Amino acid sequence: MRRTVVFLKVVNSATRFHIFGVFKHKVQSDAVKSMVKVHTRRHHTARMMDVKTTKVSKARYYIFKLFLCLRYYLDLLIDRLFGIYYDSKREYIPKVKNQLVLESATALARKIQRRELTSVQVVEAFIERIQQVNPIINAIVDNRFEDALSEARQIDQDIANGTIQEVDFQDKPFLGVPFTSKESTAAKGLSWTFGLKKRQGKKASFDAHCIESMKKSGAILLGVSNVPQLNLWQETSNPVFGLTRNPYNTTRNVGGSSGGEAAILAACGSPLGVGTDIGGSARIPAFMCGVFGHKISNSIVSTKGLTYRTGEEEETMVCVGPLARHVDDLLPFIKLLAGSNADRLNLGLQVPVKKLKVYYVTNPKDPLMSPFREEMHSVLLKAVRHLEGLCLEKPQELVFEQLQHQYKLWKYWMSLEMKNFRKDLNNREGDVNAVWEIIKHFLFGGDFTTATVFNLINGFLKPVNSVWAVEVTQSLKEAFLTKLDDNSVLLYPSAPFPASYHNAALLRPYNFDCFALWNTMKFPVTQVPMGLGKEGLPLGVQVVAAPDQDRLCLAVAKELEREFGGFVPPVIVADK
Ligand SMILES: CCCCCCCC/C=C\CCCCCCCC(N)=O
Numbered sequence: 001m002r003r004t005v006v007f008l009k010v011v012n013s014a015t016r017f018h019i020f021g022v023f024k025h026k027v028q029s030d031a032v033k034s035m036v037k038v039h040t041r042r043h044h045t046a047r048m049m050d051v052k053t054t055k056v057s058k059a060r061y062y063i064f065k066l067f068l069c070l071r072y073y074l075d076l077l078i079d080r081l082f083g084i085y086y087d088s089k090r091e092y093i094p095k096v097k098n099q100l101v102l103e104s105a106t107a108l109a110r111k112i113q114r115r116e117l118t119s120v121q122v123v124e125a126f127i128e129r130i131q132q133v134n135p136i137i138n139a140i141v142d143n144r145f146e147d148a149l150s151e152a153r154q155i156d157q158d159i160a161n162g163t164i165q166e167v168d169f170q171d172k173p174f175l176g177v178p179f180t181s182k183e184s185t186a187a188k189g190l191s192w193t194f195g196l197k198k199r200q201g202k203k204a205s206f207d208a209h210c211i212e213s214m215k216k217s218g219a220i221l222l223g224v225s226n227v228p229q230l231n232l233w234q235e236t237s238n239p240v241f242g243l244t245r246n247p248y249n250t251t252r253n254v255g256g257s258s259g260g261e262a263a264i265l266a267a268c269g270s271p272l273g274v275g276t277d278i279g280g281s282a283r284i285p286a287f288m289c290g291v292f293g294h295k296i297s298n299s300i301v302s303t304k305g306l307t308y309r310t311g312e313e314e315e316t317m318v319c320v321g322p323l324a325r326h327v328d329d330l331l332p333f334i335k336l337l338a339g340s341n342a343d344r345l346n347l348g349l350q351v352p353v354k355k356l357k358v359y360y361v362t363n364p365k366d367p368l369m370s371p372f373r374e375e376m377h378s379v380l381l382k383a384v385r386h387l388e389g390l391c392l393e394k395p396q397e398l399v400f401e402q403l404q405h406q407y408k409l410w411k412y413w414m415s416l417e418m419k420n421f422r423k424d425l426n427n428r429e430g431d432v433n434a435v436w437e438i439i440k441h442f443l444f445g446g447d448f449t450t451a452t453v454f455n456l457i458n459g460f461l462k463p464v465n466s467v468w469a470v471e472v473t474q475s476l477k478e479a480f481l482t483k484l485d486d487n488s489v490l491l492y493p494s495a496p497f498p499a500s501y502h503n504a505a506l507l508r509p510y511n512f513d514c515f516a517l518w519n520t521m522k523f524p525v526t527q528v529p530m531g532l533g534k535e536g537l538p539l540g541v542q543v544v545a546a547p548d549q550d551r552l553c554l555a556v557a558k559e560l561e562r563e564f565g566g567f568v569p570p571v572i573v574a575d576k
Pocket residue numbers: 231232233234256257276277278279280281282454455457458509510512
């Protein structure tokens with residue numbers, strides 16, 4: 001048959017590292033060549049590189065196809081069953097009354113500067129919107145509305161009497177504009193529990209570095225938003241504050257861990273959200289709630305005050321992840337958060353999108369993930385086709401064998417970050433007893449969510465071989481970096497399907513793998529909303545660039561926003 005299927009086995013004798021895969025013949029030869037090249041160049045000790053290609057039987061190929069097909073129908077069945085429970089519980093958020101809350105933060109700042117609006121008017125509009133939607137979506141869990149209003153009054157007064165002048169707006173792009181942040185990020189005087197019962201009632205006594213930067217620039221903090229326990233899940237729910245609901249459909253997941261942020265932005269209760277991202281935490285919720293989310297290049301913004309982090313930790317995958325409804329807000333937002341490190345990002349350089357080289361991956365062929373649904377696949381191709389029409393060079397598809405290991409690679413690097421996990425769950429007052437907590441959870445419930453218990457169970461599963469993980473991470477990074485430079489981007493899928501019903505992620509825990517990969521690689525990424533799918537839920541793609549080339553992600557995000565409409569306010573049917 002023309003589309004010959006081959007079974008590929010690459011054995012690196014030094015590490016006994018085996019990769020198996022099923023490919024179409026055309027793809028296979030390139031994949032083998034690139035892997036062998038990378039490995040022989042990097043690891044001189046691995047002199048014996050044995051590459052075999054063997055024809056697999058048709059039976060093997062069809063068994064693999066059958067497996068994918070069964071998973072596809074299993075996913076549909078899960079959705080059908082969850083739907084029976086949740087569909088009747090759907091609620092609707094009210095219509096936007098004050099159109100001001102739909103504007104970008106940049107536009108609002110400009111209007112405040114030109115005295116077309118006062119900061120008080122803007123802050124009041126967002127407070128009113130939060131009060132309308134929060135009882136339904138449960139996104140904001142603690143607020144400082146009174147303080148926010150008095151800060152706004154002060155700014156208005158300073159503008160009126162000339163204490164704040166035009167020049168001040170140059171360095172302070174969001175002067176007088178409100179923003180929100182995650183509850184797990186320290187904001188002085190506001191709740192700081194990370195969803196842990198043990199910390200219930202605890203308030204932060206200082207501002208995280210990123211909050212300090214925002215406040216210094218004259219942006220006004222309205223409140224903090226809900227997170228999963230210790231930020232470690234792809235849905236936002238915890239026993240302290242409960243479950244956050246998606247404004248597009250309240251029976252659906254908002255993602256995690258910056259789920260409260262994405263939800264309140266999508267519901268138009270805040271123009272800017274300070275998220276964080278260690279495995280997709282800014283981008284998963286941005287995708288599910290149809291807003292922009294950006295994972296900044298690593299070690300640009302201090303991690304001080306993000307959960308227990310002091311900012312002194314060496315080597316971490318955690319990044320601050322700004323969220324916004326309009327791309328134009330992201331660049332000044334990143335610049336502001338980056339502070340003196342902003343120079344590294346060359347954000348001022350113009351990016352002629354036409355001249356960019358575009359790469360794309362249609363399917364990482366990760367066996368742990370659900371099969372991609374048609375609408376997700378076609379939205380990626382729509383973006384590719386659009387750039388094909390615009391750019392001088394034709395976009396090129398990439399196939400890297402190592403992508404099937406997205407989760408394992410992330411799990412390895414994550415295990416280095418989670419060394420204190422049991423202590424962290426106990427507010428760093430000694431370890432929790434993992435076995436007892438797991439038993440207790442399933443017998444009588446307890447202080448932890450099922451997601452947290454899954455993370456505890458995960459700790460007992462076989463660890464990932466470190467030599468293997470370091471080697472494959474390195475080879476994959478190099479493979480990407482042979483393509484990505486200061487003039488190229490990669491379009492990458494976000495997830496197999498849009499936001500699922502609440503709790504369904506427990507049955508499909510690895511569907512966040514396409515986000516986590518970029519934490520492992522430490523590349524910057526923008527999650528771009530691409531309209532609504534057939535169930536009225538946001539679709540999207542990720543735009544990836546080489547380290548410190550964040551501006552390329554933003555330029556392509558801007559182009560996609562222009563062409564496909566970007567953020568679409570939730571379909572408001574409250575008055576139906
Ligand atoms: C029956 C128990 C099976 C346990 C399987 C557990 C699988 C856990 C997989 C992924 C867990 C973490 C997901 C975290 C997403 C976090 C996003 C972020 N904070 O950036």
